[in-house]
Amino acid sequence: MRAHDAHPDGHDQSRPAHGHAGHTHGVSENADSRLLSGALGLIVAFMAGEVAVGVVARSLALISDAAHMLTDAASIVLALVAMRLAAKPPRGGYTYGLKRAEILSAQANGLSLLLLSAWLTYEAIRRLVSPPQVTGGLVLATALVGIVVNVGATWLISRADRTSLNVEGAFRHILTDAYAFIATAVAGLVMMVTGFARADAIASLVVVVLMVKAGLGLVRESGRIFLEAAPAGVSPEQVGRALAGRPYVTEVHDLHIWQITAGMTAASAHVLVAPGEDCHAVRADLEAVLAESYEITHTTLQVDHNPDPLLSIGPRPEDHCGDSHGPVHRPGPERAPGA
Structure with missing residues (x-):
C-alpha cells in the first residue's frame, strides 16, 4: 500500500494537511538568535576569567565549571548554527528542509556533557585520594560571580522558544551550570571555614551528577526523534x-x-x-x-x-494492504473511546 495511490473506485486519495499550530514560535527566530548571542557573550567572557582563577587557586571545581561553561558556549554556537540551517526552505531531496539539524545539535550537546562528565569524574576521584591545597576564598568569590552570570544567561535563553529541543538543550546546559556554581560556592565556603580540601572534589562530583542527568535527557529525547518514535x-x-x-x-x-x-x-x-x-x-x-x-x-x-x-x-x-505495518484498529465497545 502506497500512501499516495488513488483508490480504483476514485473515492479519495491521500491528502496531506500541513498545519503548523504545534510548531509556532513565541518570539521570532531573529529574536531567539539575539537572546542566545547575548547569553554566549556573557558565558565566554566569564569563562576566560574563571580558567585563570582556577589555575591560580588550584581548584578543580572551578576548572570543571569552566569546562562545563565551554560546553555551554559550544551548545549555544551549535544552537545558532542549527537555527540557521533549520530556517532554510526545503529543496532537492530534503523535503522537510534541514529542520533536524536542531536535533543533531541537541544530541551533540548531550554527548558532550556525558564525555566531559567522565573526565571530571576521574579527576575528582584522583583528588579525593590525594587532595591538593585549594584557595577557598578565590573559589567562593569566583563561584558567586558565576552564579550571577549564569542566572543572567539562563534568563536570556528562557525568553527564547524552548519548544525547540535545540534551544532547550542550550538552556539545560546553562541551568545545570548555575546549579554547579552554587555547589562550588558551598565548597569554597567550607574550605575557608574548615580547611577541608576534599570539598572541592566533592563539589566537582555534584557537577558531574548534574551534567550526566542533563546529558542523558538530551540524548534520550533526540534519540527518540531520530528513531522515528512517537x-x-x-x-x-x-x-x-x-x-x-x-x-x-x-x-x-x-x-x-x-x-x-x-x-x-x-x-x-x-x-x-x-x-x-x-x-x-x-x-x-x-x-x-x-x-x-x-x-x-x-x-x-x-x-x-x-x-x-x-x-x-x-x-x-x-x-487490503499486503505490506501493512503495525496493529489493526477496528471499532468495538472496548476500543472506541470518543465515539
Missing part, C-alpha cells in the same frame, strides 16, 4: 483506537506517528470507511481529532471504502 506522552495505540471509534470508520491500519523535529509531529494512516459513506467527510473528521486531541497537524491519511463482502470478489478487507 512523542513522549502520545500513545499510537490510544490514537488508533480513537480514530477507529469515529463514525463510519471500519478499520485503521498502517498508523505511524513520529516527530520531524521538536514541536512538529506528523502522522500517517490508512483508513477504511463503511461502504457508501463520504470518505472526504470522514477524513476531515479524523484530521480534526488528531489536531484537537493530540496536537498533530501534519497528517497524511489515505481513506478508502471498505469493500462490501457481499458484493465484492477479491481480497478480503483484512488483506
Whole structure:
C-alpha cells in the first residue's frame, strides 16, 4: 500500500494537511538568535576569567565549571548554527528542509556533557585520594560571580522558544551550570571555614551528577526523534483506537506517528470507511481529532471504502494492504473511546 495511490473506485486519495499550530514560535527566530548571542557573550567572557582563577587557586571545581561553561558556549554556537540551517526552505531531496539539524545539535550537546562528565569524574576521584591545597576564598568569590552570570544567561535563553529541543538543550546546559556554581560556592565556603580540601572534589562530583542527568535527557529525547518514535506522552495505540471509534470508520491500519523535529509531529494512516459513506467527510473528521486531541497537524491519511463482502470478489478487507505495518484498529465497545 502506497500512501499516495488513488483508490480504483476514485473515492479519495491521500491528502496531506500541513498545519503548523504545534510548531509556532513565541518570539521570532531573529529574536531567539539575539537572546542566545547575548547569553554566549556573557558565558565566554566569564569563562576566560574563571580558567585563570582556577589555575591560580588550584581548584578543580572551578576548572570543571569552566569546562562545563565551554560546553555551554559550544551548545549555544551549535544552537545558532542549527537555527540557521533549520530556517532554510526545503529543496532537492530534503523535503522537510534541514529542520533536524536542531536535533543533531541537541544530541551533540548531550554527548558532550556525558564525555566531559567522565573526565571530571576521574579527576575528582584522583583528588579525593590525594587532595591538593585549594584557595577557598578565590573559589567562593569566583563561584558567586558565576552564579550571577549564569542566572543572567539562563534568563536570556528562557525568553527564547524552548519548544525547540535545540534551544532547550542550550538552556539545560546553562541551568545545570548555575546549579554547579552554587555547589562550588558551598565548597569554597567550607574550605575557608574548615580547611577541608576534599570539598572541592566533592563539589566537582555534584557537577558531574548534574551534567550526566542533563546529558542523558538530551540524548534520550533526540534519540527518540531520530528513531522515528512517537512523542513522549502520545500513545499510537490510544490514537488508533480513537480514530477507529469515529463514525463510519471500519478499520485503521498502517498508523505511524513520529516527530520531524521538536514541536512538529506528523502522522500517517490508512483508513477504511463503511461502504457508501463520504470518505472526504470522514477524513476531515479524523484530521480534526488528531489536531484537537493530540496536537498533530501534519497528517497524511489515505481513506478508502471498505469493500462490501457481499458484493465484492477479491481480497478480503483484512488483506487490503499486503505490506501493512503495525496493529489493526477496528471499532468495538472496548476500543472506541470518543465515539
